[in-house]
Amino acid sequence: MSQTTASSPAPSADPTLVARLRADLEVSGYTVEGVESALGPVAASALHREQALPALRASAPGPTDDAAQPAVLTLTRLFVLGQAVPAVALDAALPSLTAAGAAELGLVALSGEAPQGSQDAEPTARPLVDLRPYAAHDARGPVDWWLASDLGELATGGRLAGDHVLGAGGASITLAQVTVRSPRTRVLDLGTGCGIQALHASRHAQTVVATDISERALRFAAFNAALDGVRLDLRLGSMLEPVAGEEFDLVVSNPPFVITPRRAATDGAGGAEVPSGDDSLPGEIPTYEYRDGGRSGDDLVRDLVTGVGAVLAPGGVAQMLGNWEHRAGEPWTERVGRWLDESGLDGWVIQREVLDPAEYAETWIRDGGTTPEREPEAWAAAYGAWLDDFASRDVEAIGFGILLLRRPLPGEQVTLRRLEEHTGSVRQPLGAHLETSLAAHLWLxxxxxxxxxxxxxxxxxxxxxxxxxxxxxxxxxxxxxxxxxxxxxxxxxxxxxxxxxxxxxxxxxxxxxxxxxxxxxxxxxxxxxxxxxxxxxxxxxxxxxxxxx
Missing domain, CATH: 1.10.10 (Arc Repressor Mutant, subunit A)
Structure with a gap:
C-alpha cells in the first residue's frame, strides 16, 4: 500500500494579493447560501452527501461565452469540485485578483504551468487547493468566512496525501460549537490545522496562539487568517512544546486522536508501546498528520488530558475532542476517570458516540480515501491490521466525545468529576450551556x-x-x-x-x-x-x- 505525498505547496499569504482576493469574494456571491442557491436544492443536497455529479452538471459552463458564467458557479466548480475552468472565466470571477494573481498565490496552476505533456486547447486554471465559504454559529453568534485547505477525495478521486491539511470537517465544527466563548485574554489552539478553531477564538480573545506539528498546515492557517482579517501567533511544534512555560485562559484542541494500528513491541508487562523513533505501521498503512498522533492506542489523548494543566492559568479551561478505548472488564468511565485524577483538574467528559472495532476501522480507512471497491487488497490489509491492533489490547469498543477541563483557582479543591454518555441530539451551539453549567457547579x-x-x-x-x-x-x-x-x-x-x-x-x-x-x-x-x-x-x-x- 503506497503512501502519497502532497503535490503542491500551501498558498501564499501575500497581503496585497490576499486583499484583492477578499475584495473579489465579497462581491462574488460565493457564500454558503450563494453556492446552494446557484446549484439548486437537488445538487446542493447531493454535494452534502459527497455526491458530485449533480453539482458538476449544475455548474457546467454554457456553450458560448466562458466569461459569462456566474462567478459563484465558476468558483464552486474550481475550488469545491476540483475541476479546471477557463482562465477567462476565473478572470471574470476574480476581476481584481485575476487568474494570474490566483496562480501567484498558489491557488491554481495555469495551463502554461501544468505538468509537462498537458494538451490544453485553451488557457485553463487548475485548482491546487480547496477554497470554499464557511458559515457557522458558535456561542458568540454567527460567522461567515472563507477557508482554504487541501483538495479532498471528492475533487481528486484518490487517496489523501500524508500531509493533507483538512478543512472544516464535522469534528472541527463540533468543537467550535461546544467551546465556551466568554472573553479571554490568551487562547491556545493546539493542533490548529487550517486554523478554524483559532479563527473562532479570535472573536473573543485578545491573543490567539495556534500551534501545529505541520509547517504546511501553519501556512494554510496563515493564509486563512490573512483572508479573513485575523491576527494569529502561529508556532511550529509538537503538543505543548511550543508554549512550554506559558499560561492560557482557554485551550482548545481537535488533536490527532485517531487510534491507528502500529507495529509495537511488548513492554514485558502485557502492554504494548511503539519503540522510540519507530512510527512504522503494519502493512504500510498510510498515516495522516491531521489525524494520526504517532502513539499507540489512545495514549495521545491521555497525555494531553494529563499534561494540559501545565499551560492553563488558574481558572482556565481546556476543551478538546478525543477517542478512548473501551477495554474488556474495564468501564470507560474508570479508564478516562484515571486520566482526570492524574491531571489534577476539574473534569467533565461527555461520550457522544461509540463504535465497535470493525465500524471504527471502516470509518477511518474510508476517511483516508481507501475503499474496498477501488483498492480491495489495500482495504483488506488495513482492515485486518486495525482489528488485530484492537484485539491485542482487548478493545471492545471505541468512544468519541468532548472533554472539558478546568484548573482550580489557588485554594480551591478539585470538585468536578463528571463522566457521562449522551448520544442523543443536542441543541448547538452548546458552548454557552456548558459554560453556564460549569459556573453553576462552582457556585453550588x-x-x-x-x-x-x-x-x-x-x-x-x-x-x-x-x-x-x-x-x-x-x-x-x-x-x-x-x-x-x-x-x-x-x-x-x-x-x-x-x-x-x-x-x-x-x-x-x-x-x-x-x-x-x-x-x-x-x-x-x-x-x-x-x-x-x-x-x-x-x-x-x-x-x-x-x-x-
Missing part, C-alpha cells in the same frame, strides 16, 4: 443546604413537563422534566419535585416552597427538604433552574 460548591434553601431560583424558559398516566388513573405514574436547550436532558421527577420547579419564579425561596409543598402533602418539611435539595442541586447544575438574575 459554595452553598451548604441552608444557603441553597435561602436562594430564590427561577425555572429556565426551555423546561417543559411530560406526564404519563395509566388509563383511568387520577395521578401520573411518571413525570419527566424535559430540557429543550443544551443537552436536552430528561429528568424523572417526583410530584413534589415537579411542584417545586413549577413554583420557582423568583418570588419565594427554595425553603419557603418546600415548606408549602410539605404542608399540602402533609409530610415533614425537614424530610421533604432532605429529599428535594439534592435534586435541586442537580437541576441547577444542568440548567433547569437558575439563580435569580
Amino acid at each position: 460548591e459554595t452553598l451548604d443546604d441552608a444557603a441553597l434553601g435561602a436562594q430564590r431560583l427561577v425555572a429556565a424558559a426551555d423546561v417543559t413537563e411530560e406526564r404519563f398516566y395509566t388509563p383511568g388513573a387520577a395521578d401520573p405514574n411518571i413525570v419527566i422534566l424535559r430540557q429543550g436547550d443544551g443537552l436536552g436532558r430528561g429528568v424523572h421527577a417526583s410530584t413534589s419535585l415537579s411542584a417545586l420547579v413549577g413554583a420557582c419564579d423568583g418570588e419565594l425561596s427554595v425553603a419557603q416552597i418546600v415548606t408549602a409543598i410539605a404542608s399540602i402533602f402533609e409530610v415533614s418539611a425537614d424530610d421533604l427538604s432532605a429529599e428535594l435539595l439534592p435534586a435541586v442541586r442537580g437541576l441547577v447544575r444542568d440548567g433547569f433552574l437558575a439563580e435569580q438574575g
